[in-house]
Amino acid sequence: MSARTDTEATSTQSTSGITPDHLTSTLQSKLEASHVEISDLSGGCGQMYEATIVSPQFxxxxxLARHRxxxxxxxxxxxAIHAWTPKCFTPEEWEKRKASS
Structure with missing residues (x-):
């Protein structure tokens, strides 16, 4: 469900505390992620995210183990959110992917 207004989107994010910046910093600190891209697919309400995560821990x-x-x-x-889709890569896989693009 997307927010009807920018004010509603801001309210939903501030209530849940879940923002792209929060997700990025958590992944960087806890998974030693060297690259994190978070896309809010919910139209701004902060309830549906897709993430690209690059970590040597993968x-x-x-x-399945990476997603877990x-x-x-x-x-x-x-x-606290409705939908979450991670795409997980090792640094080597990420470099190969970037090189083939």
Missing amino acids: AKKTT LVNATLKEEIA
Whole structure:
């Protein structure tokens, strides 16, 4: 559900405390993420996010294990939002992806 107004979007984010900046800083500090991109897909209300996360902690982990690591790291934040989609890469995978683009 997207916010009907900018004021409503700001209110929802301030009530939940979940912002792209908050998610980014948490992932950077707890997962040693070297690159984090957070996209708010909810139209500004802060209830649906997609994230690209690059961390050396993803090495030798399956996609499911990576998602579980991220979800455990953001357990409280994910509980406060409607939808969360992480895309997880190791630094080496991220460099290859950027080079092929």
